[in-house]
Amino acid sequence: MSMTTPPLELAVDVAHRAGALLVRYAAELRDGVDLGVSTKSSASDPVSEADRAAERLIAGGLLDARPDDGLLGEEGQASRPGTSGYRWVVDPLDGTVNFLYGRPTWCVSIACEDADGTVVGVVHAPQLGETWTATRGGGARRHETGHVLAVSEVTELGECLVATGFSYDPLVRADQGRAVADLVPRARDVRRDGSAALDLAWVAAGRADGYVEAGLNPWDWAAGRLLVTEAGGRVSTASWTLGGRSRAAVVAGGAAAHDHLLAWLEERP
Known part of the structure; x- marks a missing residue:
C-alpha cells in the first residue's frame, strides 16, 4: 500500500x-x-x-x-x-x-x-x-456483496430488538442489569452479544433495531458510528447514572428506535 x-x-x-x-x-x-x-x-x-x-x-x-x-x-x-x-x-x-x-x-x-x-x-x-x-x-x-446497508424502520419501542453491553466495573454492571430488567418488558427483546463494534454493524445492517451502552471508549464505536449514520440511522450520546456517577452512554438506531431508547434512558433515575 x-x-x-x-x-x-x-x-x-x-x-x-x-x-x-x-x-x-x-x-x-x-x-x-x-x-x-x-x-x-x-x-x-x-x-x-x-x-x-x-x-x-x-x-x-x-x-x-x-x-x-x-x-x-x-x-x-x-x-x-x-x-x-x-x-x-x-x-x-x-x-x-x-x-x-x-x-x-x-x-x-x-x-x-x-x-x-x-x-x-x-x-x-x-x-x-x-x-x-x-x-x-x-x-x-x-463488503463481500456490495449490498447497501439500511437501518430498520420500526416505529414503536415494543417492536425493537435492542442490543446492549455491560461495563467491566461490578457496581456499574449491577445497575445495568437492573436497567435491562426494566427495558425487557418494554422492548421486543434485548441482546447482549459482547462486541460494541459488531452490535453497531448489526444495527446498520438491520439485524438489531437499536443499541444503548454506557462507558464505551473511542475505539469501541468509531467505526460502528459511521456505519449506522451512513445506513440512515442516528447516533447520539447521553448521560446515564451508573455505579454512583454519571457516565456517557451511546444510543443508536433508526430514527424512531433511537428516539425511543433515548427517551427511555432519560427516564432513568
Whole structure:
C-alpha cells in the first residue's frame, strides 16, 4: 500500500490481514496453546497475545502506508500523534471474551478520522465471514456483496430488538442489569452479544433495531458510528447514572428506535 491508497481500501486490507492472524490464534487456542491471557481493569476485562499481535499488525500496516497519520489503539502499543490531519482509531479484537471462549462473535474495528469526524469505518468479523464498510457521505455496505446497508424502520419501542453491553466495573454492571430488567418488558427483546463494534454493524445492517451502552471508549464505536449514520440511522450520546456517577452512554438506531431508547434512558433515575 502507498500514500495514494484510498483509506477505505487500506482499512479493509489491514482488517482482513489482522482477521486472518486472529483466526490462526483462535485455532491455537482450541489446540490448548497458552495465549498469555491477563486482565486489565477487572477479571471480566481480559487481554491476550492475540489482541496485542493484531494491534501490532494493524499499526504496522497503516503507518507503513501512511506514516504521517496519527493512531489510537486499544492496547496502546503504537498510539501516536500525527501531522497529516488524519488519525486511525483501532480496536484490534473487539469481543475478546467471546474470542477466548471460542465464540465467533468478535471483530476487528478500524476507523479513520479527520477534523470533521469519521471518514472511513470498517468492522470485520472473520469467523462470520462478513465485513461492513462505510465512507462519510458514501453510504454503508457489506463488503463481500456490495449490498447497501439500511437501518430498520420500526416505529414503536415494543417492536425493537435492542442490543446492549455491560461495563467491566461490578457496581456499574449491577445497575445495568437492573436497567435491562426494566427495558425487557418494554422492548421486543434485548441482546447482549459482547462486541460494541459488531452490535453497531448489526444495527446498520438491520439485524438489531437499536443499541444503548454506557462507558464505551473511542475505539469501541468509531467505526460502528459511521456505519449506522451512513445506513440512515442516528447516533447520539447521553448521560446515564451508573455505579454512583454519571457516565456517557451511546444510543443508536433508526430514527424512531433511537428516539425511543433515548427517551427511555432519560427516564432513568
